[in-house]
Amino acid sequence: MTLEYHGSIQLVGSSQPTVALVGDDIMLPCYLDPSMNASDRTVEWTKHGLEPRFVYVWRDGGELESKKNPSYKGRTSLSIHKLKHGDVSLNLLRVKLSDRGRFRCFVPDISETLIELVVGVVSSPxxxxxxxxxxxxxxxxxxxxxxxxxxxxxxxxxxxxxxxxxxxxxxxxxxxxxxxxxxxxxxxxxxxxxxxxxxxxxxxxxxxxxxxxxxxxxAPPGSAVYVSFLIILVLSVLCILAVIFICWMQKRKASYQLTSCSRAQRVLLYLSTV
Incomplete structure (x- = not known):
């Protein structure tokens, strides 16, 4: 979107969004058409929904740091050399996800244009x-x-x-x-x-x-069922063996007690006859 203020001079941006990944260094395009020296003019870059809204201000031949939003300190700049040729594009370093949105490039008394920034984050699967x-x-x-x-x-x-x-x-x-x-x-x-x-x-x-x-x-179909069957079978055999062992121990104990009782009876019978 471009709005014209001053004669036939206008600011031209891009009709397509600028796409960047988090961490990229990018440029948001903005040019005076026809080309003219903009180094002695005021150039304002703002972002919709940002407060304070300024991401960069060029005024009286230098950057006006006091108006810049703190989140953009050290991350935005213009090229002084390009300004002399009407290129007022914004350099944005170390793009953040929060940078996504609409930026406004504005030269008072001349024109303004809007540039959309789409920011992406990716990762490997x-x-x-x-x-x-x-x-x-x-x-x-x-x-x-x-x-x-x-x-x-x-x-x-x-x-x-x-x-x-x-x-x-x-x-x-x-x-x-x-x-x-x-x-x-x-x-x-x-x-x-x-x-x-x-x-x-x-x-x-x-x-x-x-x-x-x-x-x-x-692995053949139903192999998981087959393995489960084997496990159940082994456990069943172990349980049966355990029961047999317990019964054998109890029978042995009972037999021992019976033998001991018979010996005691024979001793008592012998003593009674003496």
Missing amino acids: VIVSIQKAEAGVTLQCESAGWYPEPELLWLDAEGNLLSAGPTETLRGPDDLSTVSSRVTVEKRHSNNITCRVQQKIINQSRETHIYISDDFFT
Whole structure:
């Protein structure tokens, strides 16, 4: 958007948003058209919704630091050399997520223009879980710390989309999103699987690859049930053996007591006859 104030001279910005990632050094474009020396003029850069609203002020041949918002101290500047040629673009260092929004470039008595800054945050996805399943292998992929919110896709070795479960999204108090998704991979999908996280607004994507060895697919169907059956069978045998041992011990003890009682009776009978 450009508003004209002074004759045919106007400020020209960009009709497309400026896109940056957190930590980038960027330039917000703003030019006088036709070109003219702007070093002796006042140039104001402000941001919508910011208080104090000034991110940079050039006045009387120098920067007016006293008006600058503290969050932009040491991060904004103009090129003195370019000012002489009508280039009043703002240099912004170490972009923060809070910088996103609409900036206003204004030269009093001439023109103003608005520039939209889109800031993105990205992170690499990670395979956090690999589990055998009846139909193959179930994978879980997660990527934490995205802005704006991205989408998560699963692809096979040929780049074909795989049918996966719904993407779960958690948004933190810092506005950053964590996305995760599960997919069950069958042998026919090939062994190379890709988890891709992408954000079209900032034109960014990150992906991770995993190779699934054939061993994960060799387990026969129902193998988990078979293993469980074996465990139950072994435990049952151990319990039976324990019961047999306890009964044998009790029988042995009873037999010993009976033998002791018979000996005592024979002694008493002998004494009675003496």
